[in-house]
Amino acid sequence: MKKLILVLSLLVPSLAMAATGHSVHLDKANIDLTDKASLQSGAQTFMNYCLGCHQMQYQRYQRTFEDLGIPLVLGQENLQFTGEKVGDYITNNMAPKAAAKWFGATPPDLTLVARVRGVDWIYTYLRAFYKDPSRPWGVNNAVFKDVGMPHVLQELQGLPTKTYEKHMVDGEMVERYVGIKGDGTGRLNQEEYDKVVLDLVNFLAYMGEPSRLEAESIGRWVLVFIVILFVFVYLLKKEYWKEVH
Incomplete structure (x- = not known):
């Protein structure tokens, strides 16, 4: 409940601004x-x-x-x-x-x-x-x-x-x-x-x-890591299941 209240408290100002700012x-x-x-x-x-x-x-x-x-x-x-x-x-x-x-x-x-x-x-x-x-x-x-x-x-x-x-x-x-x-x-x-x-x-x-620029840079490297990891996980999966299929 506390988390929900916190999220709503952050959203209300933005929603109020959007509601009053259409004509600008x-x-x-x-x-x-x-x-x-x-x-x-x-x-x-x-x-x-x-x-x-x-x-x-x-x-x-x-x-x-x-x-x-x-x-x-x-x-x-x-x-x-x-x-x-x-x-x-x-x-x-x-x-x-x-x-x-x-x-x-x-x-x-x-x-x-x-x-x-x-x-x-x-x-x-x-x-x-x-x-x-x-x-x-x-x-x-x-x-x-x-x-x-x-x-x-x-x-x-x-x-x-x-x-x-x-x-x-x-x-x-x-x-x-x-x-x-x-x-x-x-x-x-x-x-x-x-x-x-x-x-x-x-x-x-x-x-x-x-820290936005640093976070974006780290995020790009994380995506690269996930793609490489997926390749190895996929090959490992094929190796484990080759006899079953």
């Missing part, structure tokens, strides 16, 4: 977990823009640096900002009660967010903020309506706005939503910003399953 087009996040440069860039973006609110309390700095090919000294100097030891978990100093008061809810831990939400959802979400003066932080999100999170990457992207085009329908002029357009105030152009987001999503995907 998700852009494809073509991540590559073998691209160390992309993973390093994503780690840098996360530590600089996300860690202030979102923790990764199930992953250690040292494991991250080693997997991503970042020298420990370099990682400590550039990616650790509050005096943690290299063997510590990736956490921040934000008090949960204060965070809940500021944002309406405590910002979630992001260690497994890529496995729960999916990389396409995160990639689209981080590129879907737009100006909305009615919201507490002045922004809303086309993927996550009335989100309580500020646009933390606004420095890079700028402050996009929703754009509409006028069309004649049955003799009447109507406006149709066509997407979100940047205002040019960010440090990056759209292509550069999309690359930064893709690298961040790649890093989050790695964090959700750090």
